[in-house]
Amino acid sequence: MTESIKETVRAAAGDRFEAEVCRITEAPPFIGSYADQLASGPHLLKLLKEQEDNYDGFIIACHLDPCLDAAKEITGKPVMGIGEVSMRMAPLLGRKFSVVGSSSATTYLKRRMVEQYGLEKFLASVRAPKPEWTGSQEELLIRAAGQAVREDGADVIVLGCAGFTGLDEAIKDDVKVPVLDGVACALAVMEGVLNMRGCTCRK
Template sequence: MKIFLINPNSDESMARMIQKAAADFAAGQYEVVCKSTPGAPRFIESYQDQIRAGPGMLQLVRENEDQYDGFVVTCHYDPNLDAVKEITARPVVGIGEASLRIASMLGHSFSLITTEDHSIALHEELIRKYHLAEVMASVRAPAAELAAFDEREKFLRTARAALDEDRAEVIVLGCAGLSGLDKFLQTQLNVPVLDGVICGLFVAAGLVKYGVSTSKIRRYNPDY
């Protein structure tokens, strides 16, 4: 089995981080490859960035469809996910949808932890799109007063506030750049903490193994 992970931005350091997290999880049981998107902005921070990434993402899918069994879109906004599903017969999973739906199965409510205030509204809208607002306790980013702390401590304190103040029972890491923090936070907090890259990867691998893919009967059939 071979899974292709699309890094929707053009930041190669991000692609390397995603590649390492995915390869460590796959542990040689299947092949994983992550590539950055040609022509995309360095980071995906807005709806305009998502649109700019679209052509390159579709190019990656078309160039690699014959060599890979499934695709994972590794940005928590799930940019252009519907378009990618439309053009390929392979299973396609967005790390946002995968981690959010899994979170809804693991507790009464979840909180999503993101990197900056600007992205909170975009994540909230995505959660509403997936009809999960009823089980969303909150979307949080580290507060300004935590700037002096190191990265681990900032996100630990933010996640703990979500548990204590918002009554969340599950934590979702809302950025591929936070990959690798999940087990540290889970040990400290004693609740499930979900890394979207890992969630997207094991869902995609499961779909491939089960032999199912996106339905083409109507919505994702461009010729319907």
């Protein structure tokens, strides 16, 4: 997953800005519950405080946005979660979006995120590949995204895991609607915010 994120970062940055990817080795390898978010939180916040003076902004590359509010609270520099950015971008591109996650076990978490961000009226569904399906990750995501478009009325697909970065074009070619890669979305928005000298409000 980390290598895929690095590839997306390199492609997005080009020669316009510098970005580094830091993997928190002490955190759970997969964030799929509130307990996982709590377990990763102290390590994430510690890293942010240690590196605050070395970077202009921070992106949390997990679609569940673990400890995003706490991260924004401890630094005035821009902090973004790929979940929030991609879901807020979706209504700019269509009327209804579906989140395609990695597992049905995280569906309730995605729905609560949508509610937290006030985006319920734009949500068509939350989908994930079914356990009995077989195929490559790309094939499974195409199948789930296709169902969201055909059965749920989604006209935008939000990829619900950082590990899906780089798969957006292949899925878009198949389902014929915009597909949002959260890592790429957050990088684009962060670049724009920094160009505007934006900062995070702590209130």
